[in-house]
Amino acid sequence: MKPRRKTGTQKRSLVKRAGILETAMKHFAERGYDGARVEDMALEMGISKGSIFQHFKTKPGLFLACYQKGIAAIPDYLDVPAEVKSKGFFEVLRFWLENAETQHEENPINNRVVLLGDFGVSMELRREITRHNASHDPYAIREFVRWGIERGDLRTDTDPEFLAWFLHWQWESFLAALLVQGLDPGLFTGSNGRPIPVEERIRQFVELLRAGVGRR
Amino acid sequence: MKTPAGMPAPGAQRGKRGRRPRTEIKRNRILDAAIQRFATQGYRAMLVDELADELGISKGSIFQHFESKEGLFLAAFKRAALSIPAWLDAPPEWKQKGFFGIVRYWLERPAVLTDQEWIAFKVTLMAVYSTDLSMKRNVMRFMADRDPYGARDFIKWGIERGEVRADVDPELIASMLGWMMERYEDRMLSDRQTPQLFRYPDGRPEQAGRRIEQLLELLRGAIGRS
Numbered sequence: 385m386k387p388r389r390k391t392g393t394q395k396r397s398l399v400k401r402a403g404i405l406e407t408a409m410k411h412f413a414e415r416g417y418d419g420a421r422v423e424d425m426a427l428e429m430g431i432s433k434g435s436i437f438q439h440f441k442t443k444p445g446l447f448l449a450c451y452q453k454g455i456a457a458i459p460d461y462l463d464v465p466a467e468v469k470s471k472g473f474f475e476v477l478r479f480w481l482e483n484a485e486t487q488h489e490e491n492p493i494n495n496r497v498v499l500l501g502d503f504g505v506s507m508e509l510r511r512e513i514t515r516h517n518a519s520h521d522p523y524a525i526r527e528f529v530r531w532g533i534e535r536g537d538l539r540t541d542t543d544p545e546f547l548a549w550f551l552h553w554q555w556e557s558f559l560a561a562l563l564v565q566g567l568d569p570g571l572f573t574g575s576n577g578r579p580i581p582v583e584e585r586i587r588q589f590v591e592l593l594r595a596g597v598g599r600r
Numbered sequence: 601m602k603t604p605a606g607m608p609a610p611g612a613q614r615g616k617r618g619r620r621p622r623t624e625i626k627r628n629r630i631l632d633a634a635i636q637r638f639a640t641q642g643y644r645a646m647l648v649d650e651l652a653d654e655l656g657i658s659k660g661s662i663f664q665h666f667e668s669k670e671g672l673f674l675a676a677f678k679r680a681a682l683s684i685p686a687w688l689d690a691p692p693e694w695k696q697k698g699f700f701g702i703v704r705y706w707l708e709r710p711a712v713l714t715d716q717e718w719i720a721f722k723v724t725l726m727a728v729y730s731t732d733l734s735m736k737r738n739v740m741r742f743m744a745d746r747d748p749y750g751a752r753d754f755i756k757w758g759i760e761r762g763e764v765r766a767d768v769d770p771e772l773i774a775s776m777l778g779w780m781m782e783r784y785e786d787r788m789l790s791d792r793q794t795p796q797l798f799r800y801p802d803g804r805p806e807q808a809g810r811r812i813e814q815l816l817e818l819l820r821g822a823i824g825r826s
């Protein structure tokens with residue numbers, strides 16, 4: 385069946401929806417989940433609060449839509465320069481860790497909303513987000529792991545699905561600690577109490593991941 | 601080091617700020633009720649007014665002890681975290697199995713916890729995942745300073761037994777172990793509240809035993825001594 389062309393009203397509605405999302409993301413990123421108010425967003429856009437709820441039903445629903453938009457805009461694991469990719473699985477991981485801050489600053493609003501969704505909303509909303517991520521695989525980690533296995537960089541004696549989880553859990557936690565200063569105070573202070581340079585920590589972390597999931 | 605739930609914290613006779621025992625008892629009574637409410641209602645829906653009603657005290661008296669809702673939550677979290685057994689509190693028959701035997705023991709445990717026992721876990725998970733970032737900073741600061749689950753001792757023990765690698769800073773190993781456990785408990789808690797929410801993308805239900813086996817294998821590879 386040929387898709388019907390969108391009518392003028394539908395188009396207007398889509399444009400409006402996109403506008404709401406953009407404003408909402410800015411508010412969430414700047415003020416956090418609780419601090420962001422739908423009334424303020426409506427005020428800024430010169431529309432009614434009811435009209436926002438017409439599109440997104442509830443505040444959690446609005447946040448979820450923002451999160452999905454934010455995470456979709458963050459590059460996949462394999463979106464790296466060709467010369468990095470040619471060096472294999474663990475160099476790709478290292479590339480993202482070393483460029484985490486640059487990547488974050490290039491698109492602070494998207495990244496901030498994603499960070500909020502992972503660490504700053506209610507457990508119920510977080511569960512929705514985890515479910516979304518489990519089915520949408522927003523960073524294409526399954527493809528990344530498959531690629532690593534095909535290259536012979538990864539071990540094949542464990543289930544790739546578990547390997548992907550393990551990797552992603554470690555990865556997300558390390559990244560959050562890296563981006564939010566002081567989130568894991570022990571991590572960047574050695575057991576002797578002296579600060580550890582970030583590059584050194586990244587090197588050690590990738591080394592441990594290699595030992596865990598790399599081909600033996 | 602460890603304080604079981606329901607007991608006054610070490611030094612309670614005269615607390616840090618010279619708290620008297622009666623004040624300490626009241627404080628803990630407020631905290632135990634708060635832990636329960638935060639866990640069942642969530643951070644935002646938990647109302648200090650209702651907590652005060654339940655305890656038959658005034659709202660002001662709660663704020664006298666904890667200053668703000670944030671302060672109350674932080675104190676509730678600390679109490680919950682200190683009530684959870686440390687890594688090395690595993691039963692002797694599991695300790696005999698060594699470092700990864702102990703990890704297995706704790707990985708298997710969430711499946712048999714009662715709802716009541718889950719309450720403390722839930723509050724610690726909320727603290728990590730579900731408050732704002734400034735709260736999370738305080739939470740992580742406490743974890744680093746107090747090390748409530750004795751992760752440092754545990755890793756030291758594993759290194760001395762020759763089971764854990766000694767060529768990497770133990771702090772990084774402690775972080776990785778903690779992250780895995782947090783994420784795992786988070787998943788278990790979700791499974792418990794919404795059974796079968798998490799399945800494989802192709803629809804296979806997860807099998808707990810196999811899941812633990814695989815995670816242990818990956819963890820052993822990463823931090824175990826080869």
